[in-house]
Amino acid sequence: MNTTLNRWMGEFRQFKLGQLGLVAVASLALALGLAACQNVAGFIQPSLVRVIDASYIAPAVNVQVEGLLLAANLGEGTVTNYGTVPAAQSAAIKVSAVTGGATLVSSNATLLGGAQHSIFLTDNGAAPTSYMVTVLEDNISAAGGHSAFRFLNQAPRTGPVDVYMIPSGTTMANTIPVASNLPIGATADTTFTSQTVTMVITPAGAITPQYTSKGLALTGGEVYTVVIIDSQLTSNPPVSVVLVCDNTDLTKCAL
Secondary structure: OHHHHHHHHHHHHHHHHHHHHHHHHHHHHHHHHHHHHHHHHHOOOOEEEEEEEOOOOOOOEEEEEOOEEEEEEEOOOOEOOOEEEOOEEEEEEEEEEOOOOOEEEEEEEEEOOOOEEEEEEEEOOOOOOOEEEEEEEOOOOOOOOEEEEEEEEEOOOOOOEEEEEEEOOOOHHHOOOOEEEEOOOOEEEEEEEOOEEEEEEEEOOOOOOOEEEEEEEOOOOOEEEEEEEEOOOOOOOOEEEEEEEOOOOHHHOOO
16 A cells, blocks of 8 residues: 555656646746847847938048948949948938048938938038038839839029929920929939830929930839939039939849
């Protein structure tokens, strides 16, 4: 009798220890899972940021974001690759001269985690050494069979403009502007069925072209930003453009 009782008690203790072991393992797994969820929930993706120097009059510049050097020794017409910076609601952006280090212009902007942004440096026309910094979130894809364009008016001498994308074989008189009376510092977005078009820019309300592009053969999926700026040396045309590809798929950057 005692032998049988001892055997039952031993089996009972083994069973309870096994149960306790399973409970401990399950509790540990749950704790680790909760900790992992907390780590994922607390993680903030960085922001991808590039710099587009569209200033004719600025000297070579360095660009800092939150005190970190993002781009160095940039000149007019430079488009940098994207760099990684911490996401921030009011990131400090400073543009300074390479020679002497003087601050040329500074600004604050929201940089979203997991998003792509462009910092535009342009002339504001108010003074010979006066500049503007504009920060925009980039669109990086377009629907199949469509092309997307964003227009940024940074031509203060020219003023508000109208923008046309004229299909091949069509006249300006039969074309509806994709952006009308676009003021200084403003943007306009458009998406249309991909085809060959000619971009024409006029002063707001005018029908005489002030800028005419070559034919743009669009095959689908292109995403571009068009920065409209005052011409540096000519009055005809009074404006020119900086055409920037926003696609992550570089095969869509053929213009």
